Every structure is written in C-alpha cells, then in structure tokens.
Amino acid sequence: MGVPYDEPAFVISVAAELAGMHPQTLRQYDRLGLVSPGRARGRGRRYSLRDVATLREVQRLSQDEGINLAGIKRILALESHVSRLEQQVELLRSMADPGRRVFTAGPQGEVVAVPRGHRPARVTSTGALVVWRPSPPRT
Incomplete structure (x- = not known):
C-alpha cells in the first residue's frame, strides 16, 4: 500500500x-x-x-x-x-431529487439543500440566500 x-x-x-x-x-x-x-x-x-x-x-x-x-x-x-x-x-446533481430542490447558502458560502417546505436555519452573522422558483400558476 x-x-x-x-x-x-x-x-x-x-x-x-x-x-x-x-x-x-x-x-x-x-x-x-x-x-x-x-x-x-x-x-x-x-x-x-x-x-x-x-x-x-x-x-x-x-x-x-x-x-x-x-x-x-x-x-x-x-x-x-x-x-x-x-x-x-456534482454535489448539486446528487441532491437534485424531487424532495430536495431548494438550495441555500450556508455560513461559509457553501451550497446547502433544504427539504421543500422547510426554512433554512437562520444565521445571524452572515445571513442566508434562498433560491426561489415560483410554481406555475394554478388553473
């Protein structure tokens, strides 16, 4: 070895x-x-x-x-x-399943997946960024 x-x-x-x-x-x-x-x-x-x-x-x-x-x-x-x-x-591709499509920025700027319908933990010192995609209009 x-x-x-x-x-x-x-x-x-x-x-x-x-x-x-x-x-x-x-x-x-x-x-x-x-x-x-x-x-x-x-x-x-x-x-x-x-x-x-x-x-x-x-x-x-x-x-x-x-x-x-x-x-x-x-x-x-x-x-x-x-x-x-x-x-x-690659990390994002591995997380791209239907139940985990919302992403946010972590405390060090890394991308973190958040389950749909949940808010990310609040970080007071650096803030957080949530990527939001609107749903198609209901008919």
Missing part, C-alpha cells in the same frame, strides 16, 4: 529529489504561496504526493511554457477554483 495522495509524508530533500528541484527552490515556492506543504511537529515542511505533482507542474509551466511565477500562481489558483466548482456541481 502506498502513501495517500494528500498525506504530508516527504521531507524537503526527498520532495525536491522527486520533483527534480533544489530544496531551496521548494522553500522559495512555499514563501511565494505556490505550494504550501504541511508542517511536522518541529515545523519542518512535509510534502504530499499532490505537492510533488504541483511542483512538477510549476516547473513545466515555468520552463516549457515560459510563464513567470506570478502567472503560475494565478493559474494554480484558477485550477483550484474550477475544481471546487466542479465538486459543488
């Missing part, structure tokens, strides 16, 4: 070797916010396989595509945002 993809497992020297970079480059990327490794008890960096894959992508974008680090940071942020949106779409 291998290391879980998101598990911070590798010290900086191992991660640097896996990514084909110098450890100082990894430190610089951490300071710039390109890759944010986990931390061990003594505050040492611990990189996951996802972090190593991100480091390789940073290197590819920089060397092969000629993109500067600010551009790479923006690309990574946008890819992360798209991934979160895709997860939300």
Whole structure:
C-alpha cells in the first residue's frame, strides 16, 4: 500500500529529489504561496504526493511554457477554483431529487439543500440566500 495522495509524508530533500528541484527552490515556492506543504511537529515542511505533482507542474509551466511565477500562481489558483466548482456541481446533481430542490447558502458560502417546505436555519452573522422558483400558476 502506498502513501495517500494528500498525506504530508516527504521531507524537503526527498520532495525536491522527486520533483527534480533544489530544496531551496521548494522553500522559495512555499514563501511565494505556490505550494504550501504541511508542517511536522518541529515545523519542518512535509510534502504530499499532490505537492510533488504541483511542483512538477510549476516547473513545466515555468520552463516549457515560459510563464513567470506570478502567472503560475494565478493559474494554480484558477485550477483550484474550477475544481471546487466542479465538486459543488456534482454535489448539486446528487441532491437534485424531487424532495430536495431548494438550495441555500450556508455560513461559509457553501451550497446547502433544504427539504421543500422547510426554512433554512437562520444565521445571524452572515445571513442566508434562498433560491426561489415560483410554481406555475394554478388553473
């Protein structure tokens, strides 16, 4: 059994070797916010396989595509945002059954399904947004 993809497992020297970079480059990327490794008890960096894959992508974008680090940071942020949106779409699709068609925004802005005919719990600090669709007129 291998290391879980998101598990911070590798010290900086191992991660640097896996990514084909110098450890100082990894430190610089951490300071710039390109890759944010986990931390061990003594505050040492611990990189996951996802972090190593991100480091390789940073290197590819920089060397092969000629993109500067600010551009790479923006690309990574946008890819992360798209991934979160895709997860939300899948969540909404899984909730789209006839008994759960009303959605509201939760305290952190996440989408929450509310059973038809129920009001969402009131959040006083941030408010809530309810998506309302009128019923067709009765004949």
